[in-house]
Amino acid sequence: MTGRRPVIGRNGSGSVLRLPSVRIAVGVLAVIAILVAFGSTLAPQNPLAINANALFQGPSAHHLLGTDYLGRDVLSRLMAGTRLSVLTALEAVGIGLALGAIPGIATVFMGRWFDFVINRVSDALMTFPYIFFVVAVTAALGNGLVQAMIPVGILLAPAFFRVTRAATIEHARAQYVEAAELLGASKLHVIRVHVLRKVLPNIMVTTAAMTAAALLTVSFLTFLGIGVQPPTPTWGGILSSDLDYLSQAPWAPFIPGALIAVTVGALNALADAVRDRSGAGALALTPLVHIDPSLEHAHGDRQSRSVA
Amino acid sequence: MTVISLTRGGAADAAGAPPPRRRRGRIALARIGGGLAVLVPIVFLSSFITYCLGALSNSNPAATILGQDAATPAAVARLDKYLGLDHPLIVQYWDWLVQAVHGNLGRSYFTQIPVSQSISQRLPVDLSIAILAVILAIVIGGTAGTAAAIRRGGWFDRGVTAVCSVVSTLPAFVVGIILVVILAVSVHAFPANGYVGPASGVGPWLSHIFLPSLALSLQVSADIARQLRTSLVQVLDQNYIVGAKVRGLPYRRILVRHALRNATGPALVILGYDFPQMLAGAVAAEAVFSLPGLGQLLLESAETRDIPVVQGLLLVISTFVIVVNLVINITLNWLYRAGDEVGT
Numbered sequence: 186m187t188g189r190r191p192v193i194g195r196n197g198s199g200s201v202l203r204l205p206s207v208r209i210a211v212g213v214l215a216v217i218a219i220l221v222a223f224g225s226t227l228a229p230q231n232p233l234a235i236n237a238n239a240l241f242q243g244p245s246a247h248h249l250l251g252t253d254y255l256g257r258d259v260l261s262r263l264m265a266g267t268r269l270s271v272l273t274a275l276e277a278v279g280i281g282l283a284l285g286a287i288p289g290i291a292t293v294f295m296g297r298w299f300d301f302v303i304n305r306v307s308d309a310l311m312t313f314p315y316i317f318f319v320v321a322v323t324a325a326l327g328n329g330l331v332q333a334m335i336p337v338g339i340l341l342a343p344a345f346f347r348v349t350r351a352a353t354i355e356h357a358r359a360q361y362v363e364a365a366e367l368l369g370a371s372k373l374h375v376i377r378v379h380v381l382r383k384v385l386p387n388i389m390v391t392t393a394a395m396t397a398a399a400l401l402t403v404s405f406l407t408f409l410g411i412g413v414q415p416p417t418p419t420w421g422g423i424l425s426s427d428l429d430y431l432s433q434a435p436w437a438p439f440i441p442g443a444l445i446a447v448t449v450g451a452l453n454a455l456a457d458a459v460r461d462r463s464g465a466g467a468l469a470l471t472p473l474v475h476i477d478p479s480l481e482h483a484h485g486d487r488q489s490r491s492v493a
Numbered sequence: 494m495t496v497i498s499l500t501r502g503g504a505a506d507a508a509g510a511p512p513p514r515r516r517r518g519r520i521a522l523a524r525i526g527g528g529l530a531v532l533v534p535i536v537f538l539s540s541f542i543t544y545c546l547g548a549l550s551n552s553n554p555a556a557t558i559l560g561q562d563a564a565t566p567a568a569v570a571r572l573d574k575y576l577g578l579d580h581p582l583i584v585q586y587w588d589w590l591v592q593a594v595h596g597n598l599g600r601s602y603f604t605q606i607p608v609s610q611s612i613s614q615r616l617p618v619d620l621s622i623a624i625l626a627v628i629l630a631i632v633i634g635g636t637a638g639t640a641a642a643i644r645r646g647g648w649f650d651r652g653v654t655a656v657c658s659v660v661s662t663l664p665a666f667v668v669g670i671i672l673v674v675i676l677a678v679s680v681h682a683f684p685a686n687g688y689v690g691p692a693s694g695v696g697p698w699l700s701h702i703f704l705p706s707l708a709l710s711l712q713v714s715a716d717i718a719r720q721l722r723t724s725l726v727q728v729l730d731q732n733y734i735v736g737a738k739v740r741g742l743p744y745r746r747i748l749v750r751h752a753l754r755n756a757t758g759p760a761l762v763i764l765g766y767d768f769p770q771m772l773a774g775a776v777a778a779e780a781v782f783s784l785p786g787l788g789q790l791l792l793e794s795a796e797t798r799d800i801p802v803v804q805g806l807l808l809v810i811s812t813f814v815i816v817v818n819l820v821i822n823i824t825l826n827w828l829y830r831a832g833d834e835v836g837t
Contacts, residue, residue, distance in 0.1 A: 312811040
């Protein structure tokens with residue numbers, strides 16, 4: 186998103202925080218973080234309290250964002266639902282990070298066969314659409330949002346794997362690494378001192394982007410009613426119940442929809458800004474099925490998805 | 494990746510000289526063959542993961558089929574033998590895969606309806622939505638991206654960039670809901686839900702699938718527009734474009750034959766990346782527009798833990814994704830080959 190600002194070069198000086206888009210994004214995420222920590226305490230009303238006399242009310246002083254089909258306060262429900270929505274997304278990202286980044290570094294140092302096998306596993310996982318895979322796994326392993334996040338994490342892993350592997354290859358072949366190896370540095374030393382520190386920005390960018398993806402998946406799962414029992418408020422759940430009463434309150438779905446979109450947008454903006462600034466973490470833009478290696482070469486250094 | 498060097502043209506490629514025209518087709522075929530060879534482990538792995546889901550579930554298929562009363566140990570053992578569940582996992586997987594290749598995905602635990610039958614009943618819904626969504630994404634994204642790149646820095650360019658940034662953060666199901674609210678509930682321009690097959694008329698069919706397809710395509714359109722704009726801007730700066738202008742070629746011809754052919758590759762790759770998520774979005778679209786598609790079947794069978802149906806669905810979907818990626822790669826290959834001939 187920040188890529189359209191031509192003044193800022195890859196090696197521009199100053200903190201990323203100077204960009205207005207980043208300031209807004211950080212502000213949004215700070216609010217979300219506060220809601221995760223204290224959302225249910227700060228909620229002005231009981232998110233579960235039913236009021237039959239105040240169904241489908243529009244925004245008012247008493248109900249800032251109106252009420253839903255049971256007369257419950259929408260603002261309170263959104264605030265209370267933030268914790269479950271965000272923490273489960275972070276759970277998936279944590280799993281994806283561990284399962285993707287560690288093999289991403291390891292394959293570069295472990296030899297060709299290991300690399301080949303892990304790459305094919307990663308490719309195979311990329312053929313599953315998130316929702317299909319997650320629903321299939323919940324069918325096999327049983328319902329529950331915390332369990333449902335394990336397959337989401339597994340599907341996020343290929344993205345972490347590809348980015349980490351590409352960055353590791355780039356840095357592990359640098360001359361100073363060669364020099365360190367000639368001086369007798371062990372593989373572990375090279376990884377710890379030379380690779381890890383350089384790869385970290387790429388991993389951070391991917392983490393932000395994948396958190397956005399995970400948050401969308403969580404919202405969608407709860408929208409479909411997977412993993413949560415009805416009275417528990419979640420972003421997707423609120424959206425789903427709003428949809429059932431569209432004729433009574435056509436504006437209602439916009440509120441949770443906007444909350445999801447703004448949070449996801451903030452995470453993406455942050456990822457884009459850090460990516461543009463550090464030149465790190467451009468998604469490895471290679472096709473899933475490689476036919477012609479020259480294609481990979483031709484587009485290996487392209488900044489993907491950001492408008493240069 | 495030694496696909497090229499396995500072919501006879503490899504030496505010529507390495508030497509930097511283009512291979513004789515006669516051999517080109519053969520090299521392209523060999524490359525596609527090489528691509529297929531890479532596909533083989535992916536197909537096996539993804540189908541194996543799919544099959545393992547059934548084994549992971551601690552459900553007892555025989556007991557489920559027989560029901561609580563009839564599930565005596567002897568009856569369960571007999572049915573296990575009949576279903577082949579007494580074999581080791583890898584043997585079961587192989588049998589399942591061989592049957593699946595022949596179009597037999599087993600039967601539902603509960604309804605005993607063949608899985609392939611329930612899937613093929615519902616596939617047209619998702620296929621219509623997905624194909625129309627891809628077409629819309631290519632048309633909308635392609636037009637917007639090209640127009641933005643031509644008018645680089647202008648108001649249209651800035652508008653496209655801004656809209657894309659907003660749209661690409663909106664999840665398909667939120668877009669779907671917004672579209673339903675605006676175009677179906679308020680304006681009544683389109684039906685808000687339901688599905689009508691093409692058999693009952695092309696008009697009703699299109700009007701029923703248009704909103705879900707549009708909802709699915711917007712995010713992909715934004716990604717394609719952004720990517721196409723970036724690469725087209727780069728290509729239009731190249732010397733050979735300037736050269737073509739100097740030679741006096743018409744601008745439209747330069748744009749289509751010289752610039753677009755070389756700039757569409759990355760946008761196509763993006764389409765390949767987005768496609769699985771587009772199918773996931775189709776589940777959302779089905780939920781929002783109440784369409785009787787694969788996603789509904791998946792949710793229903795997941796609820797009852799009808800493992801054969803779930804496995805069949807996942808196999809069909811991942812095969813679909815692999816085939817689409819293969820098609821995209823063949824197209825990429827063709828584009829770059831065409832690019833060579835135009836003289837990059």
